[in-house]
Amino acid sequence: MNRFARLFTRRDRRMFVPFFTLGDPNAIASFDLICAAVDAGADAVELGFPFSDPITDGPVNQRSMRRALAAGTTYATCLDMLRRLRERYPALPIGLLLYYNLLFMRGERAYKELAAIGVDAVVCSDLPFEECATHMWQLADSRIGCIQMVAPNTPVERARKLIDSSSAFTYVISRFGTTGTSASFEQQALARIEHLSKLADKAIVAGFGISTVDQVRDFWAAGANGVIVGSLFSLQIERCLADVPAARQFIEAFVGQVQAGKPRLDFAGII
Known part of the structure; x- marks a missing residue:
């Protein structure tokens, strides 16, 4: 069973999933910061390959990807980092947020490589549902979980289709627009989560x-x-380019506060 599927077997569990751009601010520091989040108590990770035209990301994550690319991060660099993460954390659920061109231009080989490394799930935020049949087939054939995204204005019947076609989990976008940080959310965002959680199995x-x-x-x-937090960490990395240990301390403190009072998962039980 997919690691994410095992993670969410108990519906009463509440998971925290940090997002990081692989290679930001450089490959060495990026790997260290991701490990810091996991060691501090993150239940899973979502990782992004830097891309030249990240259309669903806001300015903070766009700058994060530019830093990674400027530091020399390549597709091969990302694969190497994933291999090292999987070796270090054999049971950690690892999801990827990718732009589809990165997979499309490599074809079937890309899916097989990710499966061999031990990637658990993939979401392509720029790939419409109506055009994702080949992508979904490749994921299924490689035994990688599929993640679909439900937008704030997605009609209920379409949301049902997206949920049904997700095999790892369904990513519910909590606001209109791109990624970023928000001081507050409208009550409607929370009400939509409540509605979809009752709708989904x-x-x-x-x-x-x-x-x-x-x-x-x-x-x-x-x-x-589960809840994904990413731009906050990208912003903190940006503010601490001259003091990466300070970014690490921030990430560890944030994850620790989120997880305070919640039992730590036994990863050995979900391999």
């Missing part, structure tokens, strides 16, 4: 804009099985 994970401990807990309370 699979795990749903909220993301886009969530950037405080209280917001994470609010989305958990509304029914999200």
